[in-house]
Amino acid sequence: MGMASWPSEDDTVFEPKEKSVETRSFTELYDEYFDRINRYLRCRVSNMWDADDLTTVVFLKALEKFAQYNRRNSFAAWIFRIAQNTFIDFLRKKKEIPLDTGEWLTEDDDETWQPEKTLLNMEQIKLLHHQLGQLSQAQRDVLTLRYFGELKINQVAEVLGKTESSIKMISRRGLHKLQQLFEKEGKE
């Protein structure tokens, strides 16, 4: 028997089903996702210091578990699941009612605050806080992940462990309720 001939480029008999693999390093992913996680948590907890502490915890956990992350899955869903679990742990420990009527995102000592927009932003955020507070827990989870965490429906479903159809339904009902609240506010 002679030597085996060298395989040609054309004789592929199998192609992997899914080719999208997350190829970025942890630091690249951190740069991309920090803003989304920080903003999401700042919408969920009653003051920005807690939100910033939670953001720190999320990324420390993410670094610790990064070797376990399967790069064929969505990094957004993975990191937001960590954020969601961290937020739930925080609520349990603090026994805090999410989005209560306490101080929220005050401008004190916040170096990142833009002075020219502060007043308007504060009013808008207080209003948002008030309106989100009138939704159910599930509606808040879905709407904040979807519109403040900027996740897709399937990613929200993955984070919350629900089906896409139930996320769509919760989202639709939540938006409808928010819409009614805005209309009510407008009339007043």
Next chain:
Amino acid sequence: MKQQSPEERQDLTVSKLLIHLREMRDVVPVNQKLKQDLKKKLMGQMMQVDQEKYIVQPNTVKKNKKLWFGMVTISLALLLLFFLVLRGDSSSNRKILPLKGMQPNEIAALSPDGKEFVLIRQHEVSLYNSQGRKLRSILIPGKGIITQILYSPTGNELGVLQQEEGMTTIWYTSLTTGGVQLFWEGSSSKVRGLRWSEHGKLVPLE
């Protein structure tokens, strides 16, 4: 003038609401100072973990010596066996070397049972049977140069060492599920190779 239907009015108010939510999102500030500080902290932790990985604990030295002695003996025996098999090729149908046209910059690894091999050719990793027929491509993330590829003792996994711009990345690939996981990444100067431990764990070699 045409009046809007209730559905059209509903669509309009929902789209206004979505625009409003987007505006709300944009006014929630992000703590940029925390972003910078935390990044430094995380990078510091990554470096610390790297260092700890390569520090041998004093109480494990004796155990490791025995382990190493055993492993070196087994490796030498296997090497000898491999050469004997190659020399007596008339009775072996697992011989795959030499292969025509293999370039010096291409890397190949033989599965433990000798029935398959992987080849890295122009950044593409492919799995072949012993007849030289390509079975499938193996997707390894990253754009670095693959400098080493190793079958696990079971033949079900691969360890891949990749280097790019001063960074070394080690990937772990399951040949059964096709899953790829990042095993380690860090400074290039730290890792010179890979091996599989007797417990089936990937071990970077300093």
